[in-house]
Amino acid sequence: MEQRAGNTQVGGRLTGADIHRYIQSEFGGNYHPDFIYYLLNHMGFSWITSRSKHPKQSIDAQEAFKQIPN
Template sequence: MNTHTSVELFKLAKSEKDARKKIRYLAVAHYRDNHNKTQIAAMLHVSRRMVNEWVKRYLNEGLTGLDAKKPIGKRCYLNDAQQKQLCQYIEKYSQNDNGGRLTGYRIKQYIEDEFNVSYHPNAIYKLLEKLGFSWITSRSRHPKQSEQVQQDFKKTANGIDQNDPAIYQPE
C-alpha cells in the first residue's frame, strides 16, 4: 500500500501539476528519508500539524490519502423537498407574463413565509446558483403594456404620421 521509496515520491512530486499535492508528496518523501516532522515543516514552510496529518493519511490510505479532500461547508437550511418547491415557484413565477420581476427580496420573502427560514439577501443568490439558476434579469414589462400599440408607434416617426399633409408640405 505505502511501499513507495523517497525517490519515487520525489519523482511523483516533480511530475505533479497541483502545487498543494506536490507539497504533500514532498513531505512524505522527506519523511521516508528519515527527516523529522519539525524539519520537514520548516523545509516546506508549513505547520508541523499539517505534516503530521499528511504522513498519517499516507500511512493509512497510501497515495490516495494525499488527494485533496472536498470541503464540507455549511449545510443548506432547506431540505430537498423545500428546494424542489422553491425551484417550482421560481420557474412558475419567472414565466409569468403579466409584468412583474422576480427579485432576490421577493424570493427571500417567499422562503421566510413558506418555510419559516431566514436567509441573508446575499445568500439568496448563492442558493439560486446552487439550485442551477443564473441571475440574469430581463427587461421588465408593464402589466398594461400592449404589443400592438408599440408596433403602431414604431411605424410612425416620434408618434407623427409621415403621410399627414399638414406637417410635411413642401415649401
C-alpha cells in the same frame, strides 16, 4: 408590480428580496438576504433580465416595419 386580491403579484420583476420573503413565509427559512443569490446559483438557477425599452419606442412603427417584404 401590479397587485391582485390576496396579495398575489402579477407581472413585473422578481427580485432577491421577493424570493427571500417567499422562503421565509413558506418554509420558515431565515437566510441572510445576500445568501439568497448564492443559494439560487447553487440550485442551478441563473439570473436573466429583460432588455429595457426605449421611452420613445413606437409599437405601431415596429409592426409597420415587420410588414416590409424582404
